[in-house]
Amino acid sequence: MLRIAALLALIAAPLHAEEVTLRHGELTLLGDFVQADETAAPVALITHGTLAHRDMELIEALQDVLAERGISSLAHTLSLGIDRREGMADCDAPHIHRDTDADEEIIAWIDWLADEGHTNPALIGHSRGGRQVARAAAGRDDLSAVILLAPATTRSAERGRAGYESRFGGSLDTLLATAREAGADDLLEVPGLLYCPDARASAASVLSYYGGVPTGADTYLSDITAPVLVILAQKDDVLPEAPATYIPLRRPGLTVEVVEDADHMFLDFYTDDAGDHIEAFLAGIDAPDERDTVIDFAAADPEYGAYLAQECSSCHRASDDTQAVPALNGLEADHIYLALEDYATGLRDNAAMGLVARSLDDEQRIALSAHFSRLDD
Ligand code: HEC
Numbered sequence: 001m002l003r004i005a006a007l008l009a010l011i012a013a014p015l016h017a018e019e020v021t022l023r024h025g026e027l028t029l030l031g032d033f034v035q036a037d038e039t040a041a042p043v044a045l046i047t048h049g050t051l052a053h054r055d056m057e058l059i060e061a062l063q064d065v066l067a068e069r070g071i072s073s074l075a076h077t078l079s080l081g082i083d084r085r086e087g088m089a090d091c092d093a094p095h096i097h098r099d100t101d102a103d104e105e106i107i108a109w110i111d112w113l114a115d116e117g118h119t120n121p122a123l124i125g126h127s128r129g130g131r132q133v134a135r136a137a138a139g140r141d142d143l144s145a146v147i148l149l150a151p152a153t154t155r156s157a158e159r160g161r162a163g164y165e166s167r168f169g170g171s172l173d174t175l176l177a178t179a180r181e182a183g184a185d186d187l188l189e190v191p192g193l194l195y196c197p198d199a200r201a202s203a204a205s206v207l208s209y210y211g212g213v214p215t216g217a218d219t220y221l222s223d224i225t226a227p228v229l230v231i232l233a234q235k236d237d238v239l240p241e242a243p244a245t246y247i248p249l250r251r252p253g254l255t256v257e258v259v260e261d262a263d264h265m266f267l268d269f270y271t272d273d274a275g276d277h278i279e280a281f282l283a284g285i286d287a288p289d290e291r292d293t294v295i296d297f298a299a300a301d302p303e304y305g306a307y308l309a310q311e312c313s314s315c316h317r318a319s320d321d322t323q324a325v326p327a328l329n330g331l332e333a334d335h336i337y338l339a340l341e342d343y344a345t346g347l348r349d350n351a352a353m354g355l356v357a358r359s360l361d362d363e364q365r366i367a368l369s370a371h372f373s374r375l376d377d
Helices: 003-010 057-068 101-115 128-137 154-162 164-168 172-181 202-209 215-222 242-249 271-282 302-309 333-345 353-358 362-374
Strands: 017-024 027-034 044-047 075-076 122-126 144-147 186-195 197-204 228-231 253-259
Touching: 017 101, 027 057, 027 172, 044 057, 044 101, 044 128, 044 253, 057 075, 057 122, 057 271, 075 101, 075 122, 101 128, 122 128, 128 144, 128 215, 144 271, 154 164, 164 186, 164 197, 172 202, 186 202, 197 202, 228 242, 228 271, 242 253, 271 353, 302 362, 333 353, 333 362
Parallel strands: 044 075, 044 122, 122 144, 144 228, 228 253
Antiparallel strands: 017 027, 027 075, 186 197
């Protein structure tokens, strides 16, 4: 009897998340570790978006969805300078955190995982967390994969600055000038910081979020050596420019998937869709990706390429003076080849190029890619 009751309790139990802590400087950082049964995949380290936390709906759901797919994960809460921070950030607390603190905390958790025997994790980041993950991952050689969910773009950072005054009713230029005059730790009354209006923030915090060159995850992708998967939400109102930003960056080693109808938060069954993409991607990182098959562009017939290219020159000129139609000369052959594939499948959405790309067979795409890559830009 007792046995059966225990068994029933086990079946009914929610997925078990174990709270884990990490001492980081003066602070204690909190995370939830969810252990999947029968894992083959690397452990995923999950970083949330701006001012959010590890128990937000998307992150909790993602941990469940990954565990169901045999992927253990650790979701951590960025401290934002607050000891044992939990829940949404408190806008009224003084903001002494800096943008780059996140990178240091991500790296501290990578080290913590390694100490626990989980080497070579896969990093996952959502929104601004995606940008922070991309930056932390750049140049590292100990990651299995980097997975970015609706990652922040350079455009979104630029928009945040351009819209600062209309959003918070104070001039960003004036604030930056004041912050540059002040001592790093001086607390300033600011019109707003991130999503918080009328906040108190240290000069260092203000400068870290608004003082440098605006960046997005797109800024760091070329410096990441681990395989990258970018998962975009088709109906992302927060980052409407995401497809146009990330899809053209596709190359062997950088996969982009778009979850149809999902919005920026990937809730409900869109979390499952994201989980499916992550599972398939992690399963494939050890196997050669079909898109990684090295195409021998050098073997392509130059005359055939030049002949086919006549059709392109009615729109594509040698130099980029029209803006609307990019110049092709000197682009990487891989890039041209993947672009043609993406126009043909519709992943890159352009009516004219869709028609052109679908009319070409594989040999023709290879010949054209080789041709344009050999021309001087
Ligand atoms: C009817 C005009 C037209 C023709 C003909 C045309 N293109 Fe394009 N092409 C475009 C436009 C417009 C874009 C930009 C679309 C976009 O914004 O994604 C483009 C974009 C591209 C890109 C993406 C470049 C990048 O920077 O990512 C490639 C590659 C490309 N075209 C290859 C070709 C090839 C090869 C041919 C000839 C077989 C060709 N195009 C013929 C209009 C044309």
